[in-house]
Amino acid sequence: MDQLYKWELAHLSALQKLPFVGDVRHEWIWLTITKLGDPLLAFIFYFPLLFAFHERGALKMLVGACISEFLNGVLKWLFHGERPYWYALDIGYTPLMQYPYTCETGPGSPSGHVMVSSTIFYVMITLVRCKWLSTLCWVLYAIGLALIGISRLYIGAHFPHQIVLGALIGILIGHIVSRWEPARWRPYQTFLMAGILVVIGVSTYHGLLFTGFDPNWSIAKALQHCAKAEWIHISTTPVASAIRNISTMLGLCLCQLLSTNYRLKNDFSEYGAVGRLPRLVLSVGHVILACALVFASDYMHSTVLVYYAAVFTANLVNILLIVVFIPYAMRKYVFVFDPEKNK
DSSP: OHHHHHHHHHHHHHHTTSTTTTOGGGHHHHHHHHHHTOTHHIIIIIHHHHHTTOHHHHHHHHHHHHHHHHHHHHHHHHHOOOOHHHHHHHTTOOOOOOOTTTOOOSOOSSOHHHHHHHHHHHHHHTTOOOHHHHHHHHHHHHHHHHHHHHHHHHTTSOOHHHHHHHHHHHHHHHHHHTTOOGGGOOHHHHHHHHHHHHHHHHHHHHHHHHTTOOTTHHHHHHHHHOSOGGGOOGGGSHHHHHHHHHHHHHHHHHHHHHSTTTTTTTOOGGGGGGGHHHHHHHHHHHHHHHHHHHHHHHHSTTSHHHHHHHHHHHHHHHHHIIIIIHHHHHHHHTOOSOGGGGO
16 A cells, blocks of 8 residues: 555646646645535535525535535544644655645545545435436536545645545435435434444444554644644644534434424425525525524634534524524515515
């Protein structure tokens, strides 16, 4: 494996020196692309936007994001993948350039950005019914995944084989989830899915500890080799991701319990053009919530347990607001008239 790492490391070093790609004036492009592939955006950006227009599709994408990111963390524990930015320093190789998004604290294989992105966008595209538009989306899908992969290589966060592995697994998960209908699940089914994820995560984590292997070994690597301490974020650990996924699934279960037949309560199509209003409100709501989550992340980072509790609570509230409370408020205080008169 070391031979593969060294061979790929030479190519990553060359990538950072290419005329266009490695130009510091274009650095912001790759940092923006890598941020757009952040799994967190699936929960606080892509889901709220999609839910405003396609409720069932949004729930399907959300479940896909939870499963993909959770399994990504488990696989990272099992595969024990190195990251280029610390591996280069470990072997005495020429250090790679580091950036604000370089210092991920979890293991490197497979790539979480690529894996989750390939899953959620696969699910989204399967919702498109127009043939020519679907074809265009698949082309953009391939281009987008390639750009996210290159951005992860550029900042020294992943080796090429980790990108490819993440894409393949993510596409497979997306293909499977696209055939599901989470909007029709009963609360116990959603709770069971969350329980399965918990069992897989806990058994993997403690199984590694039992065999004498530290699942958190990569955090020490990041702390040792990151160029700037402020670039290290606890939100990049597999445990933080797992908590986000579990709390999201439990939040979805609560949504089902709080709203009998909630699948139909968010459909504002019968109100014609006026039905666009809740979509706007949902979009604004997700932006506010995203800012709150970012603030919580920065404010709570000094205490691990408090931070994890904040992540759990924030994601639980996120789902409840988007799926239940905001649509409920729209129906109660906005759409209090007869839809037949507004067609």
